[in-house]
Amino acid sequence: MQYCPRCKVKIRGNKRCCPLCQGLLEGEPESPAFPVIKKPAVSQVSFFRIVTFVLIVLEIAMITLDFLTDRALPWVSLTEIYAVICWADLWIALYFRNNVIKMVTIELYIAMVICLIIDIGSGFRGWSVEWMIPSTFVGMAIITVIIAKILHISLEVYIIYLFTNVMLSLLQTIGTLSGLNKFPAPAVISMALLLIGGAAMALFRSRELKSATGKWFNL
Numbered sequence: 001m002q003y004c005p006r007c008k009v010k011i012r013g014n015k016r017c018c019p020l021c022q023g024l025l026e027g028e029p030e031s032p033a034f035p036v037i038k039k040p041a042v043s044q045v046s047f048f049r050i051v052t053f054v055l056i057v058l059e060i061a062m063i064t065l066d067f068l069t070d071r072a073l074p075w076v077s078l079t080e081i082y083a084v085i086c087w088a089d090l091w092i093a094l095y096f097r098n099n100v101i102k103m104v105t106i107e108l109y110i111a112m113v114i115c116l117i118i119d120i121g122s123g124f125r126g127w128s129v130e131w132m133i134p135s136t137f138v139g140m141a142i143i144t145v146i147i148a149k150i151l152h153i154s155l156e157v158y159i160i161y162l163f164t165n166v167m168l169s170l171l172q173t174i175g176t177l178s179g180l181n182k183f184p185a186p187a188v189i190s191m192a193l194l195l196i197g198g199a200a201m202a203l204f205r206s207r208e209l210k211s212a213t214g215k216w217f218n219l
Contacts, residue, residue, distance in 0.1 A: 002027040044094055051090055055083045085114060101147050101158050105165075108140050129175040130183045134190035137169040141194060159201060160212040166198035 002011045002025040004018040011018065014029035059080055066076045088110060096103035112133050119128035141162055148158045169191050175181035176188065201209055 002029055048090065048094055052087060055087050058083050081114070081118070085110075100151065101144055101153070101161055104143060104147065105140065105161055108136055108143075109168075112136050126180075126182050129172070129181045129187065131186055133172065134186040137165060137172075138190045138193060140165050141197065155205060156208040156211050159205060159208050160216050163198060163201055163209060163213075166194045166201075169194045 002013075002015060003009075004011060004021065004023060004025055006023045007018055007020045009018075009020070010027075011025060012030065015025060017023060018025055062076050062080045062083070065073070066080075069076070071077075089107060092103055092106050092110075096106065112128075115128045115132050119125065144158055144161050144165070147153070148155075172181070172187040172191055176184040181187055
C-alpha cells in the first residue's frame with residue numbers, strides 16, 4: 001500500500017502522487033480499488049458528427065449527380081432516401097439507447113411512414129396500407145412483449161406503448177373508409193386483434209394502465 005509521509009495517510013491503488021498534497025508517495029502500489037474503464041477512442045457525439053458529415057456529403061453528391069443526369073438514374077433518389085433513413089435510425093439508436101422498447105417503437109413508426117411515402121411516390125400500388133402497415137402494428141405489439149419479457153420489464157412500464165399502438169392502429173380506418181385501401185382485410189383484422197388486446201388491458205390491467213398514463217402525461 002502506498003503512503004504519503006507528508007499527510008500521514010495510506011492510499012490504496014496505484015497513484016502517481018498524493019491526492020491531498022500532490023507530494024510523492026512511498027510504498028508499493030497495488031491494484032486499483034475500482035476497475036478502470038477505458039474511454040472509447042471516439043465518443044458517441046463525435047461518432048454521430050462524423051456520420052452526419054459523411055451522410056451530408058453523400059446527399060450533396062447524390063443531388064449533384066441527380067441534377068447532372070437529369071434524373072435519369074432511379075437509384076440516386078433511393079440512395080438519398082436511404083441516407084436520411086440511416087441518419088434518423090442512428091440518431092434514434094443513440095438517443096434512446098437506454099430504452100429499447102421506445103427505440104424500436106419509434107423506428108417502426110418511422111418505417112411505416114417511409115413505406116407509405118415510397119408507395120405513394122412510386123405510383124401507389126397499395127402494398128403499404130394493405131400489408132406492411134397492418135402487419136407492422138401487430139408485429140409491434142408482439143415485439144414489445146418479447147422485449148419486455150427478455151429484459152424483465154414490468155407491465156406498468158411498457159403497457160402504455162401497447163395501448164398507444166392500439167389507438168394509432170385505428171388510423172387505418174382512414175384508408176379503409178376512403179377507398180385508399182383496396183384490400184382492407186389485413187387492416188381490419190389487425191385493428192380487431194389490437195382492439196381485443198386493448199379491451200383486455202383496460203379491463204384486467206386498468207391499474208397498471210392508469211399508473212403508466214399518469215407517469216407518461218405527468219398527471
